[in-house]
Amino acid sequence: MVHSSHQSLEDACAGIAYVVHSLNDPKTNITTPAPHANPAIDTCWSYLGTQPGILAAIAAGTNMIWAITPLLADHPLITTSLPSCIKLIANPPKVVDIVDDKAFTNKLLQHHGFLTPKSWLLEGDPKRAIERLGQLVYDLPCPVILKPVRGSGSEGVQLVNGFVSMLDALANLLNIDSVILVEELLEAEEGTVTLVPDGQGNFMALTIVLPFGHVSGVMPWSGHIPVAKNSRVLSAREEDSWRRAAKIECPKAAGLLKLTSATRIDICRKDENGGKFFLFDINSKPNLTGAGRPGRENQDSLCPLAAKEFGWEYPTFVRKFIETTRHLQEARAIESPGAVVGSFDNFTIWETWSGKGKDGVAGNSDVQEKSS
Incomplete structure (x- = not known):
């Protein structure tokens, strides 16, 4: 297994590798940096996702790599020449690189009829961003969510209630990210759908998990609070027609995006009285950390929680991948997947970044304005 130098990814690697080791499957042996990996030490169980780390794993006999890290375009697993026998457990690198862009993904899904929140882009030039915000302020359905265009979990995601608080938040975010996504807040029921490949080119949607305990409208990052403490698995008898419809829509969305491995899609209703779910985040590298290692009994993340209700204990869940x-x-x-063109007058997220876009705005309003 390989990972970036992030403590939570080391933990995820250790949890998965320990479970695979515990399977005692003669066909699957774990290659670790330490000869006798200690279950209590995260770094004993995986290699760094650097070129030296990957080559060291292969030199030690690895022929299958489980990438517990986003495979963006410049990742060594993409750029390094490796033996043709090497297998990969992860979503396709070229797909991950583009799906990681939340604005692009929302735009593509919207174009194909999926419900996504209304959203706008603010560019990294603080002066232009604030000018654009001044033009949008009366149209924004405050409160709104600010989030990095690229990122995982809830890191960097903020709820803002008005123009002044948005300026303060932007001052901080634009020092870190070049483009900020402004998204309408969906305040009704939130859920997550875990997708697992079925081996036939399709996905199975597991049981919906309902997060709760939001802080200022945002789920606390799982590195701070164990997911099992602020999430509830939905029982089969609680699934209404809209929830079942969401479990049908999510595999279709993953197929459209050309994903092939573990994926988690976050969904939310707009109406507290029920109704359709909106897709608001596609996670192509979801946290798969599960309980198993000694001392980590409460560390099931959202995906293993869903798998247990589905009938798969953590070792079975890991074996599926x-x-x-x-x-x-x-x-x-x-x-x-290709950029959306034609129906938006050739307006794409990439054109916004390169200065070719008309107004730097991306959202449902584009469809309404250009199709009228």
Whole structure:
């Protein structure tokens, strides 16, 4: 297994590797940096996702790599020449690189009829961003959510209630990210849908998990509060027609985006009285950390929680991904979905960044204005 130098990813790697080791499957051996990995030490169980780390894993006999890290375009697993026998457990690199852009993904999903929150882009030039915000302020359905265009979990996500608080938040966010996504707040029921490949080119949607305990409208980052303490697994008898519809929509969305491995889609209703769910975040590298290692009994993340209700204990859940691995070269060759063109007068997120866009705004309002 490989990961970036982030403590939570080391923990995830250790949890998965420990469970695989515990399977005692003669067909699956774990390669670790330490000869006898200590269950209490995260770093004993995986290699760094650097070129030296990956080559060290292969030199030690690895022929299957589980990437517990987003495979963006410049990741060594993409840029390094590796033996053709190497297999990969992860979503396709070219797909991850583009789906990681929340604005692009929302735009593409919206174009194909999926419900997504209204959203706007503010560019990294603080002066232009504030000028644009001044033009939008009367149209924004405050409160709104500010989030980095790229990022995972709830890191950097903020709820703001008005123009002044938005200026303060932008001053901080624009020092970190070049583009900020402004998104309408969906205040009704929130849920997550875990998707697992079925080995036939499709996805199975597991049981919906309902997070709670939001702080200022945002779920606390799982590194601060164990997910099991602020999430509830939905029982089958609680699934209404809208929840079942969401479990049908999510695999379709993942297929459209050309995802092939573990994926988690966050959904939310707009109406507290029920109704359709909006898709508001596609996580192509979801946290798969599960209980198993000694002292980590309460560390199930959202995906393993859903799997347990579905009938899969953590070892079975992990085995599902091992069974649906594919050759690295095959994964590298899968092209990302194309940008939305034509129906938006050739307006795309990429054109906004390169200065070709008309007004720097991306959202449902584009469809209304350009199709009228």
